[in-house]
């Protein structure tokens with residue numbers, strides 16, 4: 548059994564009271580870490596020093612910019628257990644450059660280890676986005692979870708999510724906005740459902756929402772018992 552909570556579930560088109568997509572598994576593993584995820588953790592009464600591993604699907608602001616916030620918090624609170632950061636190739640150098648650009652004080656001790664595209668029980672699958680995006684297949688508490696990050700329809704994601712217990716797939720656009728989905732390399736409702744069907748996953752949790760897709764999910768999709776809304780606490 549594993550538990551899944553949401554630090555945020557939103558796309559880059561941020562709006563009041565929403566936070567960017569970031570997941571918390573079993574209280575110690577994060578998948579993506581958008582801006583203000585640190586506040587979400589503190590509001591959930593989760594100790595940021597207890598975060599052991601963070602998977603970053605890709606290095607766009609809405610999935611990644613909360614990481615320096617977490618690393619600053621951990622330095623200020625003198626968390627000495629290293630946090631393992633798993634992401635696309637270059638994640639180590641990019642994060643170190645970011646910390647430098649943010650004038651991170653030299654006295655801050657940051658305990659982080661970087662891993663490219665795979666780690667322990669997780670396997671990365673390259674998705675199809677504007678920049679390199681890694682979808683992660685992860686085994687936790689005897690359950691298999693797949694998180695796509697940002698992607699247009701991708702056969703590789705379907706393969707990576709094969710027979711997963713839970714598929715977390717981005718759903719940024721309605722099918723009526725297909726031209727924007729293609730331009731920005733995101734998925735529509737149909738794309739997410741196609742991957743759900745092809746992969747044979749048991750449960751679909753659409754994420755990376757906008758006002759339009761959230762409304763569609765609440766009004767139409769949730770009637771299907773295999774589809775869950777990305778909020779609160781989901782026991783896997």
Ligand SMILES: [Zn+2]
Nearest residue numbers: 558559609697
């Ligand atoms: Zn995004």
